[in-house]
Amino acid sequence: MAGEPQSDCLFCKVVTGEIPATIVRESDTTVAFRDINPQAPTHVLVIPKAHYRDAAALAAAEPGIAADVLRESGLVAADEKITDTGYRIVLNTGSGAGQTVFHAHAHVLGGRGLQWPPG
Numbered sequence: 001m002a003g004e005p006q007s008d009c010l011f012c013k014v015v016t017g018e019i020p021a022t023i024v025r026e027s028d029t030t031v032a033f034r035d036i037n038p039q040a041p042t043h044v045l046v047i048p049k050a051h052y053r054d055a056a057a058l059a060a061a062e063p064g065i066a067a068d069v070l071r072e073s074g075l076v077a078a079d080e081k082i083t084d085t086g087y088r089i090v091l092n093t094g095s096g097a098g099q100t101v102f103h104a105h106a107h108v109l110g111g112r113g114l115q116w117p118p119g
Helices: 010-016 055-061 063-079
Strands: 023-026 030-034 042-048 087-090 106-110
Touching (some): 010 030, 010 042, 063 106
Antiparallel strands (some): 087 106
């Protein structure tokens, strides 16, 4: 059921502490932790504690929590001191867009030049 922790979800296991992660921020609704395969000097994932398959499902069901993910992403950027040089918030939706863990999450990337277009 959407919103409920999924026993086979990697990120749900991070939320419950079953899988360790380097947590950099936590709020009532979100957890932010360092990506284990960073694509930039700063690469932090911000996830909702509730399970939703992707960003679109999260936004449709819980717009307030979707806003929390974006707000926390900005706070991560400030904490990581990448706001002056610029950063990117990426929400991949679907395997064709590169989503590999099907729990909504935002990537906060910074600390190097980020070219456009991505990919």
